[in-house]
Amino acid sequence: MALVAAGFVVTTMLLTHLLGPKRKTKIKNEAFECGIESVGNARTPFSIKYFLVAILFVLFDVEVIFMYPWAVNFRELGAFGLWEMFTFMGLMVVGLLYIIKKGALNWEK
Amino acid sequence: MKELLLTALLGIGILVLDILNLKKYVLPFILLALATLVGFIAADWGTIETPFGQTMLVYENGANLALGVFAVVLFFWFILSSSYFKQHEGKTDLYALVVFSFCGAGLLASFGNMAMLFLGVEILSIPVYVLAASKKHDLASNESGFKYFILGSVASAILLFGITLVYGATGSFDLAVISNFIQDGKDASIIMNVGITMILVGFLFKISAAPFHIWTPDVYQGAPTWITAFMSTIVKAAAMVALFKLFTGPFQFYVEANGYTIGVIAAVTLIASNTAALWQTDVKRMLAYSSISHAGFLLSTIIGNASLLSLLFYLLTYSIAGIIAFGVIKETQTLEGNPLKGLYRRNGVLAFAFTAALLSMAGIPPFSGFIAKYFVIAQLIEAKYFALVVVMIITSAIGAFYYLRASLNVYQHIENAGRIVLTPLIKWTYILLTALLVLLTVAAGYIHLL
Numbered sequence: 300m301a302l303v304a305a306g307f308v309v310t311t312m313l314l315t316h317l318l319g320p321k322r323k324t325k326i327k328n329e330a331f332e333c334g335i336e337s338v339g340n341a342r343t344p345f346s347i348k349y350f351l352v353a354i355l356f357v358l359f360d361v362e363v364i365f366m367y368p369w370a371v372n373f374r375e376l377g378a379f380g381l382w383e384m385f386t387f388m389g390l391m392v393v394g395l396l397y398i399i400k401k402g403a404l405n406w407e408k
Numbered sequence: 409m410k411e412l413l414l415t416a417l418l419g420i421g422i423l424v425l426d427i428l429n430l431k432k433y434v435l436p437f438i439l440l441a442l443a444t445l446v447g448f449i450a451a452d453w454g455t456i457e458t459p460f461g462q463t464m465l466v467y468e469n470g471a472n473l474a475l476g477v478f479a480v481v482l483f484f485w486f487i488l489s490s491s492y493f494k495q496h497e498g499k500t501d502l503y504a505l506v507v508f509s510f511c512g513a514g515l516l517a518s519f520g521n522m523a524m525l526f527l528g529v530e531i532l533s534i535p536v537y538v539l540a541a542s543k544k545h546d547l548a549s550n551e552s553g554f555k556y557f558i559l560g561s562v563a564s565a566i567l568l569f570g571i572t573l574v575y576g577a578t579g580s581f582d583l584a585v586i587s588n589f590i591q592d593g594k595d596a597s598i599i600m601n602v603g604i605t606m607i608l609v610g611f612l613f614k615i616s617a618a619p620f621h622i623w624t625p626d627v628y629q630g631a632p633t634w635i636t637a638f639m640s641t642i643v644k645a646a647a648m649v650a651l652f653k654l655f656t657g658p659f660q661f662y663v664e665a666n667g668y669t670i671g672v673i674a675a676v677t678l679i680a681s682n683t684a685a686l687w688q689t690d691v692k693r694m695l696a697y698s699s700i701s702h703a704g705f706l707l708s709t710i711i712g713n714a715s716l717l718s719l720l721f722y723l724l725t726y727s728i729a730g731i732i733a734f735g736v737i738k739e740t741q742t743l744e745g746n747p748l749k750g751l752y753r754r755n756g757v758l759a760f761a762f763t764a765a766l767l768s769m770a771g772i773p774p775f776s777g778f779i780a781k782y783f784v785i786a787q788l789i790e791a792k793y794f795a796l797v798v799v800m801i802i803t804s805a806i807g808a809f810y811y812l813r814a815s816l817n818v819y820q821h822i823e824n825a826g827r828i829v830l831t832p833l834i835k836w837t838y839i840l841l842t843a844l845l846v847l848l849t850v851a852a853g854y855i856h857l858l
Contacts, residue, residue, distance in 0.1 A: 324644060362712065388730075393420055393423055393427070394423075397423045397427055400426065
């Protein structure tokens with residue numbers, strides 16, 4: 300049974316590979332960039348600022364995700380949940396103030 | 409629980425002080441918090457606390473004592489390293505990272521659940537990856553951080569895979585449930601054994617035992633010296649305490665079945681490190697190999713039915729000696745040529761502290777490194793691992809050679825030596841730590857009272 304199943308998979312994969320028509324052109328082999336012509340090499344160095352902003356975005360994105368379940372269970376959690384959320388937000392605010400102080404969001408410098 | 413909250417809040421507090429431009433109060437603030445932490449531990453002595461009624465974290469005497477040892481070592485680390493960090497522009501960042509890493513050490517001392525174990529290992533390691541690369545414009549420091557990060561994350565992945573396999577075999581992350589699973593007489597399946605082996609491999613990397621020790625010399629040499637001191641003491645001690653808790657607790661059956669394999673690993677660690685250390689010309693690299701050889705001793709505590717007390721005693725003496733040795737290297741690092749040569753002419757206190765630290769690492773009485781090694785060896789003899797004891801004694805003799813060679817170098821005569829000036833606080837801390845190395849030998853006689 301397993302042999303038949305495995306054999307079927309292998310045979311169909313081999314057959315499509317062998318029988319399928321292949322017309323490779325230079326344009327077809329290029330990386331697909333949403334229909335736009337690709338320019339240059341992908342491995343050019345980026346400014347570190349992009350990475351900083353991206354990673355900070357992820358951080359605050361996750362913070363918002365954490366607020367959804369709290370908002371859904373707002374009534375059940377009551378005052379306890381409110382204070383827990385305040386603590387969490389407080390810690391995030393300290394982090395935000397810290398990165399502003401460190402100049403991580405200063406694009407010009 | 410309040411110990412963990414205190415350390416986490418301390419880390420955030422440091423960032424707040426940075427935001428408020430109060431950088432000069434950071435160090436007193438940290439020292440005060442660490443002293444409070446030790447006070448909390450003393451107040452909690454003899455109680456068992458399981459926060460929120462869960463067994464995620466369990467604070468009993470062993471966990472509290474381990475946490476106390478880490479806190480004391482960190483306290484002295486902060487005092488001695490203050491002269492280096494005073495000039496550093498990112499002082500508060502580095503302090504905060506060290507404190508966050510210490511949070512992980514706290515978790516590893518008190519975990520009661522595999523999830524907390526993994527969380528602890530990660531919180532312990534990730535700040536250290538950053539710290540190792542914290543000399544931004546130094547190529548060696550960057551290389552060190554990068555190597556440690558790549559290899560450390562692979563080791564963490566192996567550890568995590570091991571944890572999931574153990575979960576698959578027992579159906580629980582809880583250490584108590586895993587212990588009961590074995591004690592109920594159920595057979596440990598092959599999946600369980602493979603899982604435990606992978607956990608062991610992950611930890612062997614973290615404590616830098618052979619054959620997973622190759623990263624240590626490069627990382628220790630490249631990282632800023634005070635960060636190396638932190639890595640080789642607190643990070644290693646925390647990983648070792650976690651390893652000890654697991655393998656003398658729920659995984660004891662594994663050690664009973666594979667005692668000789670672990671013994672061989674310890675022996676290979678001792679031989680590989682001590683023979684390699686003989687050929688080192690850089691003293692920092694030599695201390696890295698010495699740190700690997702101590703991992704061999706530490707690892708053998710889990711097969712010798714050693715008590716947690718003797719492990720912590722070893723960790724405390726080794727950490728104090730390590731902080732002194734790396735500190736002295738840092739104080740002399742700005743000098744050209746062979747900076748340690750003729751150190752006694754530059755500063756007598758540093759020279760004597762350095763000698764005491766190296767002799768303690770070599771295990772020469774009256775320094776407490778001797779008693780620490782004695783505890784380990786005595787327990788191994790009781791457990792009848794005679795071959796390992798023979799390897800330990802031979803490699804200790806090899807070790808004494810290179811430790812003494814480095815100490816003799818300090819007492820060579822040199823002409824027109826410039827003085828190294830220490831602030832009174834740092835000078836007296838070196839004297840206090842050196843005295844502690846001797847006093848701990850005396851204290852070892854009272855260790856059974858705890």
